[in-house]
Amino acid sequence: MAAQPGQQLSLRPAISVVMPMRNAARWLPVLLAALVREWSTGFELIAIDDGSTDASAAVLKRLCAQWPSERWTLLNGGGEGVSAARNRGVRQSRAKVIAFIDADDRPMPGRLAGPLQMLQNNQQLSHVHGGWWRCDANGCLQHPVRPWQEGAGFTWSRFMEHKAVLPSAWTVRRDAFLAVGGFDASIRHSEDVDLLLRLAAAKHRGAWIEQELVRYRIHSSNASARLQPQLNGLLAVMEKHLKTLGTRHEAWVREQRYSTTTWAVWQAWQAGDVDFALKLLSQALQDCPYPLVRRPVHLIEVMARSSARIGELFDRSELLSSRFWQQAEPILLAR
Incomplete structure (x- = not known):
């Protein structure tokens, strides 16, 4: 019993x-x-x-x-x-x-x-x-x-x-x-x-x-709810562990930095913190593996996929007409 x-x-x-x-x-x-x-x-x-x-x-x-x-x-x-x-x-x-x-x-x-x-x-x-x-x-x-x-x-x-x-x-x-x-x-x-x-x-x-x-x-x-400390904390933890790898893994390391930071861009954008999202975007692009023409498309894909993961509707047209995108596009296309 x-x-x-x-x-x-x-x-x-x-x-x-x-x-x-x-x-x-x-x-x-x-x-x-x-x-x-x-x-x-x-x-x-x-x-x-x-x-x-x-x-x-x-x-x-x-x-x-x-x-x-x-x-x-x-x-x-x-x-x-x-x-x-x-x-x-x-x-x-x-x-x-x-x-x-x-x-x-x-x-x-x-x-x-x-x-x-x-x-x-x-x-x-x-x-x-x-x-x-x-x-x-x-x-x-x-x-x-x-x-x-x-x-x-x-x-x-x-x-x-x-x-x-x-x-x-x-x-x-x-x-x-x-x-x-x-x-x-x-x-x-x-x-x-x-x-x-x-x-x-x-x-x-x-x-x-x-x-x-x-x-x-x-x-x-x-x-x-404590967005900026949370995301900065995640990126710091990631960096601490990536530093344990040798230089022969440099391409993979950069890919992980880029993918995690672009996800953080979506998090900040979704929370309405446009300025922080733009700051993170500039940080992410330091490790971006994609050519200029591919960068905007990939970021949109990340944002759509991340929204779907938590059951949030993603409106591409709303994103492209937003203040965030107006400032993000020049950053994405800068050489």
Whole structure:
């Protein structure tokens, strides 16, 4: 018979759910209700309050009051940032498998059971990753993200070519996480990209679970709203890892710089930050492999493809008549 809330967990938990939170009181009831649906997986929840000012800790204590004490732990993260909070949670964990979840996201059915079973059945894997649904602030589904359909993978080179990672859909063996040093607490953005690249460099194998495991909320207070630091952080992480390659890989390195930076151009354009998009475009063209006549066409292709990936409509005519394009075209065609 499956264990129920209120029953004891006598053995080591099968999986530790590490959840950093900052001002997440409004999201916690839905998240915890979703976790309870997977009570029989034998999880433990380790929540890390990273400097909340909205009584998140009090809300969590109230919601978990009927849980056995060994099924949940609340740590004080001290406001040191999400990487330090996650690392602290992993160090406190008792299970051999770690499932990350951010407090503003919502686990979908199978979020814990699916990855746990896959890792148990495939001992050669160090981590597994599922897809996710992009959602609005109310949790309403908008568009599924399924990176495996675009060839994303977990070797160092394949991940560098398609840097698809979302911590809330990511499950990692504890020993592999600790072996590479966990998240780099000095990195404020794209710390997940950095960690996955280090796992790949150390030959830890990963695999896709081809289903959506979490609802990823897009709202004004999450990290994705801090556009410029986020994109600059991603480019810095990419550059740090590309520098580990020798000069014989120079053409491939330049291709990765160009493709990632043009994707960042789309991100800035889509967010309405025209000046930043133009700055990134000038930066991207330093590594552009295409002749002048091909550059505008390729940028339009990137923007159309990137929009489709998140379910956004792309209007080519609207782009070509925009202030962004009026300033971008001369940059694209400059020798």
